[in-house]
Amino acid sequence: MLKYQQIANEIQQDIEKNDLPQGTKLPVLETLMSQYKTSKSTVIKALSLLERKGLVYQVRGSGIFVRRHNRKGYISFSNQGFSDELSGFDITAKVLELDIQKPSAEVAFNLKIDPEDDVYYVKRIRYINGQTLCLEESYYNKAIVTYLNNEIATGSIFDYISNGLGAKIGFSDMYVHIQKLDENEAQHLGLQTGDPKLFVETIFYLNNGLPFDFSRISYNYEQSQFFFQSTGYSL
Amino acid sequence: MLKYQQIANEIQQDIEKNDLPQGTKLPVLETLMSQYKTSKSTVIKALSLLERKGLVYQVRGSGIFVRRHNRKGYISFSNQGFSDELSGFDITAKVLELDIQKPSAEVAFNLKIDPEDDVYYVKRIRYINGQTLCLEESYYNKAIVTYLNNEIATGSIFDYISNGLGAKIGFSDMYVHIQKLDENEAQHLGLQTGDPKLFVETIFYLNNGLPFDFSRISYNYEQSQFFFQSTGYSL
Numbered sequence: 209m210l211k212y213q214q215i216a217n218e219i220q221q222d223i224e225k226n227d228l229p230q231g232t233k234l235p236v237l238e239t240l241m242s243q244y245k246t247s248k249s250t251v252i253k254a255l256s257l258l259e260r261k262g263l264v265y266q267v268r269g270s271g272i273f274v275r276r277h278n279r280k281g282y283i284s285f286s287n288q289g290f291s292d293e294l295s296g297f298d299i300t301a302k303v304l305e306l307d308i309q310k311p312s313a314e315v316a317f318n319l320k321i322d323p324e325d326d327v328y329y330v331k332r333i334r335y336i337n338g339q340t341l342c343l344e345e346s347y348y349n350k351a352i353v354t355y356l357n358n359e360i361a362t363g364s365i366f367d368y369i370s371n372g373l374g375a376k377i378g379f380s381d382m383y384v385h386i387q388k389l390d391e392n393e394a395q396h397l398g399l400q401t402g403d404p405k406l407f408v409e410t411i412f413y414l415n416n417g418l419p420f421d422f423s424r425i426s427y428n429y430e431q432s433q434f435f436f437q438s439t440g441y442s443l
Numbered sequence: 444m445l446k447y448q449q450i451a452n453e454i455q456q457d458i459e460k461n462d463l464p465q466g467t468k469l470p471v472l473e474t475l476m477s478q479y480k481t482s483k484s485t486v487i488k489a490l491s492l493l494e495r496k497g498l499v500y501q502v503r504g505s506g507i508f509v510r511r512h513n514r515k516g517y518i519s520f521s522n523q524g525f526s527d528e529l530s531g532f533d534i535t536a537k538v539l540e541l542d543i544q545k546p547s548a549e550v551a552f553n554l555k556i557d558p559e560d561d562v563y564y565v566k567r568i569r570y571i572n573g574q575t576l577c578l579e580e581s582y583y584n585k586a587i588v589t590y591l592n593n594e595i596a597t598g599s600i601f602d603y604i605s606n607g608l609g610a611k612i613g614f615s616d617m618y619v620h621i622q623k624l625d626e627n628e629a630q631h632l633g634l635q636t637g638d639p640k641l642f643v644e645t646i647f648y649l650n651n652g653l654p655f656d657f658s659r660i661s662y663n664y665e666q667s668q669f670f671f672q673s674t675g676y677s678l
Contacts (some may be wrong), residue, residue, distance in 0.1 A: 231652060260495055265614060267651045277616045285619070285671070379500060381512045382671040384520070386621065386641045386664035404621045404639030404664070416502045417466060429621035429639070436520070436617040 212253035215244050219254060220263055223274055232274040234264065262437035275437075282435035298337050303361045304396075305331040308350060315347045318411050318422040326350040330361050333396055339431045340397045346423040353420060369420070378415030384408050389426065397428045404429040447488035450479050454489060455498055458509055467509040469499065497672035510672075517670035533572050538596045539631075540566040543585060550582045553646050553657040561585040565596050568631055574666045575632045581658040588655060604655070613650030619643050624661065632663045639664040 209217075219240070223232075235243065240251045255272055258264045265275050283297070309329045316323050328348040334341045346365070348356065353369060360368045369375050385407040394401045405426045412421040444452075454475075457463075470478065475486045490507055493499045500510050518532070544564045551558050563583040569576045581600070583591065588604060595603045604610050620642040629636045640661045647656040 262614070265648075265650075265652055270651070273652055275614070279618060282618060379497070379510070380673045382673070383514060383517060384669040384671060386639045386662065386667065388639060402637075404623060406621045406641070413500075415500075416505070417500055417508055427621065432621065434619040436619060438615045438617070 211246065212250045212257065215246055215250060215254035216257045216261075218244060219258060220261075223263065223276075228274045228276070230274055230276045230278070234272040234274065236271070260439060262439050265439075277435060277437070279435070282433050285434045285436040299341070299364075300335045301332045301362050302335070303330065303332045303358050305329065306356065306358055306361055309347075311347060315422055319347065319349045319419050321349055321351070328353055328356045330356065330365070332361060336431055340428050341431050342425045342427045343393055343396045344423060344425045346421055349418075349420050352414065352418065375420065376415040378413045378417065380410050380412045382408055382410045387426075393426050397426070399428060399430070406432060446481065447485045447492065450481055450485060450489035451492045451496075453479060454493060455496075458498065458511075463509045463511070465509055465511045465513070469507040469509065471506070495674060497674050500674075512670060512672070514670070517668050520669045520671040534576070534599075535570045535573075536567045536597050537570070538565065538567045538593050540564065541591065541593055541596055544582075546582060550657055554582065554584045554654050556584055556586070563588055563591045565591065565600070567596060571666055575663050576666050577660045577662045578628055578631045579658060579660045581656055584653075584655050587649065587653065610655065611650040613648045613652065615645050615647045617643055617645045622661075628661050632661070634663060634665070641667060 219234075222228075234240070234255075237248060237251055240255075241248055244251065244254075255264060255266075259266060263275055264272050266272050307329055308326050310323060311319065311321060311325065311327045313323065315327060316325070319327065321327070328346075328350055330344075330346045330348070332344050334344060348365075352375060353373065355373075356365070356368075360372075366377065370377060387405055387407045389397065389399055389401060389403045389405050391401045393405065394403060397405075406429065408423075408425045408427070410421075410423050410425070411419050412423070413419050454469075458467075469475070469490075472483060472486055475490075476483055479486065479489075490499060490501075494501060498510055499507050501507050542564055543561050545558060546554065546556060546560065546562045548558065550562060551560070554562065556562075563581075563585055565579075565581045565583070567579050569579060583600075587610060588608065590608075591600070591603075595607075601612065605612060622640055622642045624632065624634055624636060624638045624640050626636045628640065629638060632640075641664065643658075643660045643662070645656075645658050645660070646654050647658070648654050
């Protein structure tokens with residue numbers, strides 16, 4: 209982690225620890241520089257990162273202010289995707305299927321691989337606070353995600369990819385649809401056929417631009433509500 | 444518009460004009476500096492803005508690459524919110540109601556105003572390519588949005604607020620739910636009672652942090668699909 213990321217983390221922790229409400233003015237740059245014992249450019253980079261993360265906003269000529277939203281129980285749909293945003297919830301998973309397959313044309317296209325290459329296919333139900341959150345089907349490029357097993361897939365596969373395999377997750381493209389559950393999906397989620405679902409297809413890339421995971425997720429409408437922030441580009 | 448924003452726009456236009464596919468490597472910094480006749484720091488700020496907008500990604504030690512997604516017909520759910528993302532579509536609106544009201548407790552809370560203050564209430568149906576896109580109810584703080592009429596509400600209210608009133612739109616908080624349409628909503632959208640909807644509540648803020656619009660939108664599931672990018676923070 210770079211210096212400015214550390215400082216950004218510390219400022220974020222200070223905001224949370226002191227439970228500062230939206231609109232609270234942060235100390236001026238000079239005070240932050242001495243408080244965190246760092247240079248002006250590092251403080252500015254840290255604040256810029258916090259602005260992009262939706263944790264502060266800048267009012268030109270006036271200062272930097274805390275940004276916080278006021279509802280609980282929403283899954284944050286942040287710039288960084290869902291992966292670490294579920295950490296505030298009790299998330300578990302049940303693996304329904306896990307095997308090595310040849311990709312369909314669609315999966316091969318999205319993962320930019322050959323139909324003869326191998327993928328790990330994982331189908332699982334994820335639970336939030338004991339309720340079904342979603343039914344997930346994921347296809348991992350086996351050349352990148354070289355090994356998976358049931359135990360790993362019962363936890364956070366992304367934590368394993370980052371920490372176990374040491375791969376650096378970069379960015380993602382999400383395609384979001386509102387649809388109706390079919391009979392099979394409804395059964396898995398404990399809902400009725402025809403009930404609403406949020407259906408999300410995502411391509412996840414490593415930070416070198418290679419796609420490693422194509423996933424299709426159907427969310428239980430009764431359990432999933434999402435929070436999404438847009439940010440300005442002032443800093 | 445600042446210099447680096449201009450350069451970012453020009454790079455973006457070059458990418459689009461030349462239809463560069465995802466993964467195309469951009470010229471090195473020195474080439475961009477001479478091509479756009481600007482300093483290194485301005486080029487870096489421009490590239491950083493483009494990264495935050497999801498238009499490029501950086502691979503450390505390797506270069507800057509074009510980021511482009513490969514599906515058409517999705518409404519982009521970008522960092523900057525929906526407002527200018529509908530520009531690629533044919534959007535019209537029919538105003539069902541427009542008047543000045545006293546806010547409910549909930550509206551007053553979200554707009555941080557007093558129950559005795561005035562709000563403009565606008566209820567309208569928006570159409571995309573001639574189909575119902577959504578049913579929208581919006582509450583504007585009248586102290587900020589001082590005037591509205593039917594003609595304005597038939598077009599883009601945000602364009603009017605930015606260009607007509609000269610207010611600077613800053614950021615937003617969106618709360619996203621998946622629900623079922625009630626009878627009245629279904630009728631307005633030309634769907635069946637119980638059909639799925641995406642229900643989005645948004646608080647929009649000026650760039651000075653003041654909330655000016657609280658809106659509740661029910662999207663027609665048959666017409667609305669959304670694209671959402673997450674970005675890294677490398678630049």
